[in-house]
Amino acid sequence: KNQVEQSPQSLIILEGKNCTLQCNYTVSPFSNLRWYKQDTGRGPVSLTIMTFSENTKSNGRYTATLDADTKQSSLHITASQLSDSASYICVVRLSGNTPLVFGKGTRLSVIA
Amino acid sequence: NAGVTQTPKFRILKIGQSMTLQCAQDMNHNYMYWYRQDPGMGLKLIYYSVGAGITDKGEVPNGYNVSRSTTEDFPLRLELAAPSQTSVYFCASSRGTEDFYTIYFGEGSWLTVV
Numbered sequence: 001k002n003q004v005e006q007s008p009q010s011l012i013i014l015e016g017k018n019c020t021l022q023c024n025y026t027v028s029p030f031s032n033l034r035w036y037k038q039d040t041g042r043g044p045v046s047l048t049i050m051t052f053s054e055n056t057k058s059n060g061r062y063t064a065t066l067d068a069d070t071k072q073s074s075l076h077i078t079a080s081q082l083s084d085s086a087s088y089i090c091v092v093r094l095s096g097n098t099p100l101v102f103g104k105g106t107r108l109s110v111i112a
Numbered sequence: 113n114a115g116v117t118q119t120p121k122f123r124i125l126k127i128g129q130s131m132t133l134q135c136a137q138d139m140n141h142n143y144m145y146w147y148r149q150d151p152g153m154g155l156k157l158i159y160y161s162v163g164a165g166i167t168d169k170g171e172v173p174n175g176y177n178v179s180r181s182t183t184e185d186f187p188l189r190l191e192l193a194a195p196s197q198t199s200v201y202f203c204a205s206s207r208g209t210e211d212f213y214t215i216y217f218g219e220g221s222w223l224t225v226v
Contacts, residue, residue, distance in 0.1 A: 004154070043202050043217030099170050102154030
């Protein structure tokens with residue numbers, strides 16, 4: 001069964017600190033991997049998209065890495081801000097005409 | 113650009129009632145999608161469309177219907193609502209295939225069936 005597993009389930013950090021969120025996937029064959037940010041009560045917003053041949057991509061203070069050999073991705077947030085409090089969702093796109101596979105998300109809370 | 117607009121934001125239905133969730137996008141995107149998000153779970157695809165007049169089932173289509181008469185609009189119809197359909201529904205769109213393009217989501221519609 002295709003799966004996308006994210007860890008930790010939730011995380012609390014102090015404002016200004018860095019953090020790293022993990023995503024492990026078992027889906028194959030693999031086309032691309034995305035990270036989305038979902039604020040409470042809002043729709044997901046795209047942060048990064050990486051194909052299997054890319055191993056890092058940045059979007060401001062967000063940096064995603066991908067190791068296609070170990071089927072792991074991480075999202076690193078630098079100098080966290082209160083507005084970073086949200087759920088971060090890892091999404092994998094299989095090759096072919098199949099739906100995206102969404103992880104359950106990591107709930108990040110940034111506190112002052 | 114409003115992006116993807118969904119209505120209503122909140123709705124309470126009684127078991128057996130029917131309703132339509134409206135979705136419109138103003139980005140001239142060919143692809144449109146309906147997802148549901150249950151508490152603590154990942155989003156699941158209900159239906160999708162690759163262009164006007166073309167729709168196809170996703171992972172969890174039972175109890176739903178869609179139509180795509182125009183590029184802009186992609187309504188989701190719930191027939192004979194059941195408590196299992198209590199969820200948050202997200203409409204989304206993309207310029208092209210999910211292989212290459214960013215998917216833009218609406219703000220969500222919270223549906224409770226009692």
